[in-house]
Amino acid sequence: MFRRTRIVRRVLVVGLSLALLAGLSVGVARAEEVRFGVLTSLSGPLGTEGKPCFETIQWTVEEINKFGGPLGMPIKLFVADTATDVERGITGARKLITMDRVINIIGPSSSIVVAIMKFCADNEVPIISHWSGSTRLTTSGGEYQFRTCPDDYFEGEVAARFMWDEGFRKAAVITLDTEDTISISDALKKRFAAMGGEVVVDEMVVGGQTTYRTAARKVLAKRPDVLFPAIDLDTLKIVYRELYEMGITFTVVLASNAVQQATMDIVGADILEGVYGEKPANALGSPGYAIFEQKYREHMEDGMVGWFTPNMYDAVNLMALAVEVAGEATGKGISENIRKVANSPGIKVYSYAEGLAHLLRGHEINYEGASGSCDFDEFGNVLGYARIQQAKGGQWVDIKFYSSEDLAEAIR
Amino acid sequence: MLTILLQHTVFGIVTGSILLLATIGFSMIYTTKRFLCISHGELLTIGAYTTYIFHVFLGWNLLYSGVIGVVITSLVGLAIARGLYEPMERHGPLVLLFTSVGVTFCLHGILEFIAGPSIRSFRTPILPSIRVGGIPLITMNEIVIISIAMGSIVFLHVVLTRTRIGKAFRAMASNVDLAMARGIDTARISMFVWIYASAMAAVAGILLALVTSVNPDLGWTQILIILAAAILGGLGSIYGVMIGAILLGVVMDVGVIFFPSGYRAAIAFALMIIVLLVKPKGIFGGE
Numbered sequence A: 001m002f003r004r005t006r007i008v009r010r011v012l013v014v015g016l017s018l019a020l021l022a023g024l025s026v027g028v029a030r031a032e033e034v035r036f037g038v039l040t041s042l043s044g045p046l047g048t049e050g051k052p053c054f055e056t057i058q059w060t061v062e063e064i065n066k067f068g069g070p071l072g073m074p075i076k077l078f079v080a081d082t083a084t085d086v087e088r089g090i091t092g093a094r095k096l097i098t099m100d101r102v103i104n105i106i107g108p109s110s111s112i113v114v115a116i117m118k119f120c121a122d123n124e125v126p127i128i129s130h131w132s133g134s135t136r137l138t139t140s141g142g143e144y145q146f147r148t149c150p151d152d153y154f155e156g157e158v159a160a161r162f163m164w165d166e167g168f169r170k171a172a173v174i175t176l177d178t179e180d181t182i183s184i185s186d187a188l189k190k191r192f193a194a195m196g197g198e199v200v201v202d203e204m205v206v207g208g209q210t211t212y213r214t215a216a217r218k219v220l221a222k223r224p225d226v227l228f229p230a231i232d233l234d235t236l237k238i239v240y241r242e243l244y245e246m247g248i249t250f251t252v253v254l255a256s257n258a259v260q261q262a263t264m265d266i267v268g269a270d271i272l273e274g275v276y277g278e279k280p281a282n283a284l285g286s287p288g289y290a291i292f293e294q295k296y297r298e299h300m301e302d303g304m305v306g307w308f309t310p311n312m313y314d315a316v317n318l319m320a321l322a323v324e325v326a327g328e329a330t331g332k333g334i335s336e337n338i339r340k341v342a343n344s345p346g347i348k349v350y351s352y353a354e355g356l357a358h359l360l361r362g363h364e365i366n367y368e369g370a371s372g373s374c375d376f377d378e379f380g381n382v383l384g385y386a387r388i389q390q391a392k393g394g395q396w397v398d399i400k401f402y403s404s405e406d407l408a409e410a411i412r
Numbered sequence B: 001m002l003t004i005l006l007q008h009t010v011f012g013i014v015t016g017s018i019l020l021l022a023t024i025g026f027s028m029i030y031t032t033k034r035f036l037c038i039s040h041g042e043l044l045t046i047g048a049y050t051t052y053i054f055h056v057f058l059g060w061n062l063l064y065s066g067v068i069g070v071v072i073t074s075l076v077g078l079a080i081a082r083g084l085y086e087p088m089e090r091h092g093p094l095v096l097l098f099t100s101v102g103v104t105f106c107l108h109g110i111l112e113f114i115a116g117p118s119i120r121s122f123r124t125p126i127l128p129s130i131r132v133g134g135i136p137l138i139t140m141n142e143i144v145i146i147s148i149a150m151g152s153i154v155f156l157h158v159v160l161t162r163t164r165i166g167k168a169f170r171a172m173a174s175n176v177d178l179a180m181a182r183g184i185d186t187a188r189i190s191m192f193v194w195i196y197a198s199a200m201a202a203v204a205g206i207l208l209a210l211v212t213s214v215n216p217d218l219g220w221t222q223i224l225i226i227l228a229a230a231i232l233g234g235l236g237s238i239y240g241v242m243i244g245a246i247l248l249g250v251v252m253d254v255g256v257i258f259f260p261s262g263y264r265a266a267i268a269f270a271l272m273i274i275v276l277l278v279k280p281k282g283i284f285g286g287e
Helices: A002-031 A047-066 A086-099 A110-122 A152-165 A179-195 A213-222 A233-246 A261-272 A287-299 A309-326 A331-342 A352-360 B002-033 B040-057 B062-091 B093-115 B140-162 B164-174 B176-181 B186-211 B223-233 B238-258 B261-278
Strands: A034-040 A075-081 A104-106 A127-129 A145-147 A170-176 A198-205 A226-230 A251-254 A276-281 A347-349 A365-367 A385-392 A395-402 B130-132 B135-138
Touching: A034 A047, A034 A086, A034 A309, A047 A075, A047 A287, A047 A309, A047 A352, A075 A086, A086 A104, A086 A110, A104 A309, A110 A127, A110 A145, A110 A179, A127 A309, A152 A179, A152 A226, A152 A251, A152 A276, A152 A385, A152 A395, A170 A179, A170 A213, A179 A198, A179 A226, A198 A213, A198 B261, A213 A233, A213 B002, A213 B238, A226 A233, A233 A261, A261 A385, A261 A395, A276 A395, A287 A309, A309 A331, A309 A352, A309 A365, A331 A365, A347 A352, A352 A365, B002 B040, B002 B135, B002 B140, B002 B164, B002 B186, B002 B223, B002 B238, B040 B062, B040 B093, B040 B186, B040 B223, B062 B093, B062 B186, B140 B164, B140 B186, B140 B238, B164 B176, B164 B186, B176 B186, B223 B238, B223 B261, B238 B261
Parallel strands: A034 A075, A034 A104, A104 A127, A127 A145, A170 A198, A170 A226, A226 A251, A251 A276, A347 A365
Antiparallel strands: A276 A385, A385 A395, B130 B135
16 A cells, blocks of 8 residues: 555656656746747738738748847747638637637738737737727727738728719718728728718628629619628628629729738629729838838739738837837837837837847837838827729729828827 | 518529528438438538639639539539448437437538638629519529529429439338339439439539628538428428428528518527428328
8 A cells, every 4th residue: 555655646746846847847938939929810801911911921930040030039920710710710819828828919801809808918918910990999009919011091091082083972882881891881880971961871781692683683773873882802702793794884992801812803893893892001102101112012922012011011020129228028029119110209210139239239120111110109000001902904003092191180 | 571471482583482492402311311300501602613714713604614513512422422321320310310410510620621711702693673563573593593593393203203313212211122123223322322312412512602691600500491481391201391481581581671680590490390380291201
């Protein structure tokens, strides 16, 4: 009996020692790397756009790691695909934070940001999104939630202004019932009405249906000057085809969600010819954009800069620079220091390398990115750029460009 | 209002035609195997993707690609039945039901993994609707869909009433033990059912993708509607589910005149509940 107890004790001691050693070794491994969490759409409705954004994170991190990484430690990426689905986004965030012990979350879309922001704040893990424009985040972030794309209000303003300037006075709006699309649609309706326009049809639709004929019929019956479908690509494929079959007699301006290169293949370039689309733009012509564009072409097979990739590039650089300034690889450190690298005062820097060089010399920096100036307001928002594009010969061609300065009055 | 009703009724018939093709196989499996084969919906997706591969990647004509897609899906359906369902048959319908739920999740996951993020569509021209009295009523694609569904009904009717295998199927559906006692090769009939049901699912998937898009959720979102159509028509009644599917399609699409399109599924299930309250065995009272 005594002998058995002794054996059990020995086994326990050896087991606990091994567990302790294993724990220490994991701890050491964690201390030697900076754990970045990527929670983004690699599949689902935003998957097509999400892929180049994800590749951009990978090469941006590679570039940062070439300089030793923040605080001399390489960044290690932990990835979870949201499939552009809220439930999967929540599961992914839980896994990244509790199991992978990441210090930040990069890349979720609007509906997922809204769903996980409290959980992330409770765990002191900042979120930075390159494409969450939802107006629900306009006054709700700031401490643990940031974004490098402009608010949807900006997109709504741009679309409304373009429609008004083109002489359209009666608009029909079809809105998909998701966070992102409702947000843009609401902004457009509000701004178009404020300009004196009339929304003659305001139809909400649910995704995943095999037909949207009711919505199409209502739009056709009211004979609007212009239709603004704030819907994703999946839904546009059916809605636009049904409208086309029934006979489109008005101009169409697509909300950014469905303005993708894939739209031409999915819906059909021939039937989309002449259709307009609004889309966030970048700081074209700025030093930050020029540096980004060169790097992008070096790393990506398809040299055409993907939508939201500059915003993603800026998000990663800002996070890495914030860790450097914080002096510790923690979410709290990032949260408290990200404005110190993004906002003025400070020497304007246009890349991670430049920023790091100044920080090592003890200078204050002001990161000016490829997507824009990246100056966070108290709620973690940035101002930005937007453009109107038109489908011509199977391509989206820029026809009008709006900067935050152009719309500053309206945005205020 | 009459115009609107007419337009929605026509599209309801289109929806019902696709549903009919998907539900026939589901009902045939239930009739002979006595379990709800939930994984049937995933065969719609497999049919659409295999066709897409031949049509878009290899550049084949859509018709030939569709035929290959149907053949491959039939073989996949048969392989799943032989490998998973038939060994489980001795454990009863509940175990088979849960196995089919598991198969559904596995197939859906595999399809998502292989197919990747992109939404895809067949390369078919989009043409304006044919107008009748100035009303855009129906497109060529929709005429093709209705024709294929009607052709399938006639074909199945001929098979069931004029061929030995059809008669054997009906005998087996009526009483398996008696059919075996009379020397009917039930294993051969089972094989016929799995192949035919999978083929019909593939055709339904291809046609559904033609009017929507090719995506991993194609069949996933249809299985509950298939179940509703089968129950509405009368589980076990092949002809009943045909009527049930068309009826459900029309009611769903006419219903969206009065309710938002997001409530299509709710309309389907409300109709199913109302029918079950009046006729618990479905309209044509199979089981």
